[in-house]
Amino acid sequence: MKTEQSYDCIIVGASPGGLQAAIYLGRYNRKVLVIDRGGGRTFLARHIENFLTQPSLSGKELIERGIAQARSFNAEVIRGSVVQVTHAGRLFSAATANATYTAPFLIAASGGRENLPQIENLxxxxxxxxxxxxxxxxxxxxxxxxxxxxxxxxxxxxxxxxxxxxxxxxxxxxxxxxxxxxxxxxxxxxxxxxxxxxxxxxxxxxxxxxxxxxxxxxxxxxxxxxDFGFAHNDEYLQGLDLKRDASGRSFIVNHQYESSLRGLFVVGPLNTGQDQAIIAAGEGAVAAIEINHRLLEL
Ligand SMILES: Cc1cc2nc3c(=O)[nH]c(=O)nc-3n(C[C@H](O)[C@H](O)[C@H](O)COP(=O)(O)OP(=O)(O)OC[C@H]3O[C@@H](n4cnc5c(N)ncnc54)[C@H](O)[C@@H]3O)c2cc1C
Known part of the structure; x- marks a missing residue:
C-alpha cells in the first residue's frame, strides 16, 4: 500500500550537492527528505584529492560522512528510487515503488552514470x-x-x-x-x-x-x-518539460540553480555547470539558502 508524507523539501540523490543542501536545510530546522538509491558516481571515486581541506578522501567516505552529518541535523535520508516527479498546484510529488512524498520544493541531485567501453578486466x-x-x-x-x-x-x-x-x-x-x-x-x-x-x-x-x-x-x-562521458540520471523528471541547453542534455538553471520550473532546483552535473564534487556541494548550499528564503516568504 502506498503511503504519502509531506516535507518542506525533497532531495533526489545523496550526492555532494544533495547532502550539502540537506545539511543547510536541516540547520534551518526544515523538514527535509533525501531519497537515494545508492552507488552514485561519487561513491565510485577512490581518491578525491581536490576537495578543500581533504588531502585524500574516498567518495564512499565523503558520502557516508555527508549522510551522517545531514542526519545529525535531522534530515531524513532513506534508500529508494524515485521513479517519477509530478507537479500540481504548488506541490511536487516524488513517487517511489511504495510511497509518494510531497513538498513545495524539490532538488534534483541525482548525477549520472558512466558510459564505459566494453573491455574485459576493467x-x-x-x-x-x-x-x-x-x-x-x-x-x-x-x-x-x-x-x-x-x-x-x-x-x-x-x-x-x-x-x-x-x-x-x-x-x-x-x-x-x-x-x-x-x-x-x-x-x-x-x-x-x-x-x-x-x-x-x-x-x-x-x-x-x-x-x-x-x-x-x-x-x-x-x-x-x-573519453565516453556519462549519461544523466534524469528519467524521473521526463514528464516535467524542463528547459535544456542546445545539446538537449543538461538542464538550464539560474544563478540559484533553479530550473525553468519554479521550485525545482537542479544541482551537480545535471545542470550546465562543471562536474566536480566541491562545485556540486556549493550549488547545493546556494539552492538550500534560496529555498529557505522562499519558505520564509510562504
Ligand atoms: C571515478 C570517478 C572519480 C571522480 N573523482 C572526482 C574527484 O577526484 N574530484 C571531484 O571533485 N569529483 C570527482 N568525480 C566527480 C564527482 O563524483 C561528481 O562530479 C560530483 O560528486 C557530483 O556528484 P553527482 O551529482 O554526479 O552525484 P552522484 O555522486 O552520482 O550521486 C547521485 C546519487 O543520486 C542517486 N540517484 C540517481 N537517480 C536516482 C533516483 N531516480 N532516485 C533516487 N536516487 C537516485 C544515485 O544513486 C547516487 O547516489 C569523480 C567521478 C568518478 C566517476
Missing part, C-alpha cells in the same frame, strides 16, 4: 589506473605512459590537452572516428601515437601493463583515460 582498475575525468584524475597521469580511449573529435583535442598538461607519452586509440589530415599531422608533430582499433582486454593484475586489442595487438600503457 573493473579492478576503475578509479585506480582507468580514469574517466580529466579534472578529477588527469594529474595522476603526470609523466606516465598514457592510453587515451575515445571516438570523437573531442578525444583528439583531449590528447593535445593531456600532452600540454601531463605527459608526452600518449597513445590515442580511436575505434571508428578518423581524424582529419591536419589533426593527424599535428598529432604526429607532438609525438602522440594514433592507433585505429577496438579495445578488448586490460592486461595486468596489480597494475595496468597494456591494452589488448581485438586484432590481437597490444598497446603498452600504465594508465588509461576513457
Amino acid at each position: 573493473g579492478p582498475f576503475f578509479g585506480s589506473g582507468f580514469f574517466t575525468c580529466v579534472d578529477c584524475d588527469g594529474y595522476r597521469t603526470t609523466g606516465r605512459k598514457l592510453l587515451l580511449l575515445g571516438d570523437a573529435d573531442s578525444t583528439v583535442r583531449l590528447a593535445f590537452a593531456m600532452h600540454q598538461m601531463y605527459t608526452k607519452d600518449i597513445t590515442l586509440l580511436l575505434s571508428t572516428y578518423v581524424p582529419p589530415e591536419a589533426y593527424q599531422e599535428a598529432l604526429a608533430d607532438a609525438g602522440i601515437r594514433l592507433v585505429q582499433g577496438r579495445p578488448r582486454r586490460i592486461v595486468g593484475t596489480d597494475r595496468i601493463e597494456a591494452l589488448a586489442l581485438e586484432d590481437g595487438s597490444m598497446i603498452p600503457c600504465e594508465m588509461i583515460l576513457s
Whole structure:
C-alpha cells in the first residue's frame, strides 16, 4: 500500500550537492527528505584529492560522512528510487515503488552514470589506473605512459590537452572516428601515437601493463583515460518539460540553480555547470539558502 508524507523539501540523490543542501536545510530546522538509491558516481571515486581541506578522501567516505552529518541535523535520508516527479498546484510529488512524498520544493541531485567501453578486466582498475575525468584524475597521469580511449573529435583535442598538461607519452586509440589530415599531422608533430582499433582486454593484475586489442595487438600503457562521458540520471523528471541547453542534455538553471520550473532546483552535473564534487556541494548550499528564503516568504 502506498503511503504519502509531506516535507518542506525533497532531495533526489545523496550526492555532494544533495547532502550539502540537506545539511543547510536541516540547520534551518526544515523538514527535509533525501531519497537515494545508492552507488552514485561519487561513491565510485577512490581518491578525491581536490576537495578543500581533504588531502585524500574516498567518495564512499565523503558520502557516508555527508549522510551522517545531514542526519545529525535531522534530515531524513532513506534508500529508494524515485521513479517519477509530478507537479500540481504548488506541490511536487516524488513517487517511489511504495510511497509518494510531497513538498513545495524539490532538488534534483541525482548525477549520472558512466558510459564505459566494453573491455574485459576493467573493473579492478576503475578509479585506480582507468580514469574517466580529466579534472578529477588527469594529474595522476603526470609523466606516465598514457592510453587515451575515445571516438570523437573531442578525444583528439583531449590528447593535445593531456600532452600540454601531463605527459608526452600518449597513445590515442580511436575505434571508428578518423581524424582529419591536419589533426593527424599535428598529432604526429607532438609525438602522440594514433592507433585505429577496438579495445578488448586490460592486461595486468596489480597494475595496468597494456591494452589488448581485438586484432590481437597490444598497446603498452600504465594508465588509461576513457573519453565516453556519462549519461544523466534524469528519467524521473521526463514528464516535467524542463528547459535544456542546445545539446538537449543538461538542464538550464539560474544563478540559484533553479530550473525553468519554479521550485525545482537542479544541482551537480545535471545542470550546465562543471562536474566536480566541491562545485556540486556549493550549488547545493546556494539552492538550500534560496529555498529557505522562499519558505520564509510562504
Ligand atoms: C571515478 C570517478 C572519480 C571522480 N573523482 C572526482 C574527484 O577526484 N574530484 C571531484 O571533485 N569529483 C570527482 N568525480 C566527480 C564527482 O563524483 C561528481 O562530479 C560530483 O560528486 C557530483 O556528484 P553527482 O551529482 O554526479 O552525484 P552522484 O555522486 O552520482 O550521486 C547521485 C546519487 O543520486 C542517486 N540517484 C540517481 N537517480 C536516482 C533516483 N531516480 N532516485 C533516487 N536516487 C537516485 C544515485 O544513486 C547516487 O547516489 C569523480 C567521478 C568518478 C566517476
